[in-house]
Amino acid sequence: MKPMLPSLTFELPKGSDWVYEVKYDGFRAILYWDSAGIRLESKNGKSLMEQFPEIKSFLETNKAKFAPFLPFILDGELVFLENAYKANFHSIQVRGRMRSEKKIAEKANTSPCKLLIFDVIMLNGKKIQEENFLLRKEKLTALFKKCILPLLPDEKSTELVQLLPYYQNFNEIWENVILFDGEGIVTKQVTNKWEEGKRTSLWLKYKNWKYVNCFITAYEKSNGYYYAGVFQDDQIIPIGQFLFGLKPEEKIALFQIIKENMLEEDNQFIYIEPAICVEVKYLEMYEEQMREPHFHQFRFDLKPEACTLNHFIQGQKNLPPGVEITHPEKPLWATPSLQKIDYIHYLREISPYMLPYLNNRLLTVIRYPHGVLGESFYQKDCPEYAPDFVQTHMDDGIQYIVCNDLKTLLWLGNQLAFEYHIPFQKYSQQHPSEIVFDLDPPSRKAFGLAIKAAQYIKEIFDQLELIGFVKTSGNKGLQVYLPLPDNTYSYEDTRLFTTFVANYLLSKEPRLFTIERMKKNRGDRLYIDYIQHAEGKTIIAPYSPRGTMEATIATPLHWDEVNDHLNIVDFQIPSMIQRLNKVGDPFQHFFQTKEIQKFTPVLDFLKK
Known part of the structure; x- marks a missing residue:
């Protein structure tokens, strides 16, 4: 069975008859459980069970829970969940390429993937794809409640099959997608039917694009791709290639400019000096290449020297509303060489692993206003200039910061708090955890x-x-x-x-x-x-x-x-x-x- 597929959109549909789900970077997977056993198949019909044995093991262990609903067919996404709003594309790709049974088993044990279910095609042997989306989702939610399985994606949970819910408020879900650097959302029309193999306009994917100013370095004659780069000092750093997004007349004009200003030409490429500046949107960097790059616009107002690696790095994560990073190029460590933006990126990436230990604990930080080579100081009291989203708790005359969310962690990072020290108990409790x-x-x-x-x-x-x-x-x-x-x-x-x-x-x-x-x-x-x-x-x-x-x-x-x-x-x-x-x-x-x-x-x- 080929899955129903969403269409890409750059503009959200208007109206109250649309709902929103988080979009995750993983492998589309359809789960079958019938008299022939358990099968997990990719969108191309290939078995995923051999690569991801932890899913089958989890299902078999919980067979008694699922038994009242069998046979069924569920639609979902197989992911390595980084946080509640983001899956790690690199990790799932590595798992997908593994062939060694021993290595697969090790990964399944130490870093298990999760199956996020967002639709149901058959339940109790009855096909229900003709029913409207909200009714299908209602039946799916009832299944998860009765099986006592997570109703939200949870990277820390040991339950490997989880529900992917929908939201009615776009702004609520979008702020979290931005905050946690998710791939984007899928917006679904509430009365849609599940249509096998169809790329539909009733499911629309709306992505969390990043933007980079860069210049064109070459044109590939066999496929029409434009190669892009940025400067690091006087060196050109390649960042990938793009094709989509250009209108036909733009392609013709751009090719003519490249042909007239080429440095050299061989059987594969036409090379040019950095001169043509463009803005490209992409999802993230993967193996030193932009993922899903699209041409956005020409930047005739820019000189190539303005397209730098530093600016590119700074733009690789969209900041959530209310968070500002000042002086991103400020040097903090010499060896390894780290700027402030590198440190902020680390905090963002590590937050799913670090925040659970800060949760509801009175925080003492050590700040290094001038980097590790400068003087430092302890800070317990929350400063008066802290933004409203920073949670605090008064204890023994001190207004402590309580870092329960990524926005607060990023704000502390911008304040150059390097060390995060916590007590052995939560502030609402008297005894150690x-x-x-x-x-x-x-x-x-x-x-x-x-x-x-x-x-x-x-x-x-x-x-x-x-x-x-x-x-x-x-x-x-x-x-x-x-x-x-x-x-x-x-x-x-x-x-x-x-x-x-x-x-x-x-x-x-x-x-x-x-x-x-x-x-x-x-x-x-x-x-x-x-x-x-x-x-x-x-x-x-x-x-x-x-x-x-x-x-x-x-x-x-x-x-x-x-x-x-x-x-x-x-x-x-x-x-x-x-x-x-x-x-x-x-x-x-x-x-x-x-x-x-x-x-x-x-x-x-x-x-x-």
């Missing part, structure tokens, strides 16, 4: 002590059937986390456990570890700060940058990475997103672990 062991060696040269201590703590956790997580501090140590149910155990309870672990390490290796508070009495031993885990104390948040010369990150690790090859400096701002795409998020199941943590039996034993 996790235990954290801060393993602080006397210097980076002694980092091996932190590795040794973390390995010992992991042994303790395994013996006690506890589930722990580990991250670098981003400076010179490691931090080991034990997630707990929120607001369940007191700080006195957790102190019993931290004291027990500290004393155990001390008994194992008294020459390597110490609980001595006075620095002068520690010698070359690693300090196990079990007292630091207390009300009012803070810890660096997962994925927060640090104000180090190397732009290091407080990076979550897989436990098998905690070995003698581990190096703090391997985890920096420029490489963090690539790392996540490659090895997944080691803290992916952090919050789900809270509900299954077997801490009470351990605590009961320690209280005896």
